[in-house]
Amino acid sequence: MSTSPRNGLELRRLNRNRIFRAVYESGRVSQQELAARLGLSLPTVAQNLRVLCAEGLLQEDGSFASTGGRPARGVSCIHDARLAAGLDVTRGHVSCVLVDLAGGVVRGVRRRLPFSDTEEYYRALGDLAREVIGDTPPGRLLGAGVSFPGILAAEGGIRSSHVLGLGPCGGEGFTRYLPCRGLLCNDASAAGKAELWGREELSSAVYLSLSNSVGGAILLGGSLCQGENLRAAEFGHMTLVPGGKRCYCGKDGCLDAYCAASVLSGPYGGELGAFFSALDRGEERARSLWDEYLPRLACAVNSLHMAFDCTVILGGYVGAFLTPYMGALRALAASLDTFGGDGSYLAPCRCRGEASAVGAALLFIEPFMESI
Ligand SMILES: [Zn+2]
Incomplete structure (x- = not known):
């Protein structure tokens, strides 16, 4: 040697x-x-x-x-020896968290801030980060990750974001006014990263993010599978029903059109909690939405399980409410399982709330941990 x-x-x-x-x-x-x-x-x-x-x-x-x-x-x-900020940009809101070395949220804010591709918006993003970072000394702050609902370009910058109405661009605005170094990432990949953080027992897993857009992350043998165009795990645009409902991407029958959180929350003023309360009360309209939603979701997770043969974690806004319904979902998934499984490969997410923002912060925490 x-x-x-x-x-x-x-x-x-x-x-x-x-x-x-x-x-x-x-x-x-x-x-x-x-x-x-x-x-x-x-x-x-x-x-x-x-x-x-x-x-x-x-x-x-x-x-x-x-x-x-x-x-x-x-x-x-000393878990707060270093901290990183994470921002999650959606069409209508921004969440910002300050995360410690254990992946714990030290502080967090979610604020209504409708997206617009303007300096005013980006300045407001910087102000929100500054508010959450507070008086953290610069030497303890590793950086700030910004997650957004869209696809990164392999050569840097943004390829597109249907949700935010962005085409190919540098995306510098998102990090321009941050008080520290910033990095952009896809929201569902970030949420998957947060979900899998510290779960060494899961070397392979598929994360399905059921927020107002549907996406996900694929972890195989301990590393994130990104695809040739950084578009792997865009599960929302798998065709679930040929010629079916129109998706926001312009195609018909995508999974997103059937399983996005907004499918459930739309009739309840965008409040997913209000939908699940109505479902708990046995309200007819909620019941009928759910009876359509759950079999579609079962179909999607069965396909993911057939393709990847590993744990499928259900996250995003809907994932946070799913625990009481896992039995029903597993039974539906089992009925589609060619190999006679019982659906036990399905797991609800552990990260509630700000998984994408936490995952964005982990973009800085993870390399720091490796550099020690
Ligand atoms: Zn689509």
Whole structure:
């Protein structure tokens, strides 16, 4: 094995990263336990912990009872040692969150701000980010991700956004007035990233985002599948019913036209919560919408399962309400399953609310975690 200085440095960095991650995942842990778990010597662990504590990423945290000798000192992660902002732009609203290293939301605001491709709008976006970032010192702020309902161009910038009415453009406006470095991302990919964050048990999963537009994310073998044109997982435009209802994209019969959240919330003033309350009360109109919606959704998830053979997570606005209806959805999906499955591959999302905004912030958190 080579012992060149470069390899030596890399090995030291890898060890430091493993130690940081082990503390991060444990919550609170002793030096001795870290050494045993990672197969490293106690002096190596102690030296790295000193560096990570000096950098403000870890802290000494009490002591553990000992079976003899001195009690073992504990160490834990300072989750807000670094923060990143995430903004989620929709046609009518913007959500902004400040996220810590654990993916937790420190602060969040959702505000009505109808999209317009104007400097005034972009300035308001910057003001909202500044409000949420507050007095976070620049050294602790990694950046701000901006998720939007549209497709990125492989060469940079935006290819299109039907929802926002944008054609090919640089998209610089979205990040121009941010008080830090900004990056654009697709809203459903961001939501999928947030959903899968910290779920190492899921190396492959498909995330179906059921918001006012339908999209998703495909995670295969631990990495996000983006496609040749960064358009993978545009599930909303899979043809569900040939010649069916008109989709906002201009084609007929797309999944989006049947399973977008607005299909349910439209008759309730755009309030999805009002739809589900009416459904709970057994209201006739809500029941009939749902009886049409759920079999279409079952058809879509069965196709995704046939294509990818992995867990299918249901997210977006509708996903947040689905838990009580999972039994019915699984039964419908099972009735379509060629291989006789019971629909247990279906899971409701864990991230409620601002998954896209959180995922946008993770665009900065994730590389920072890898760089430690
Ligand atoms: Zn479509």
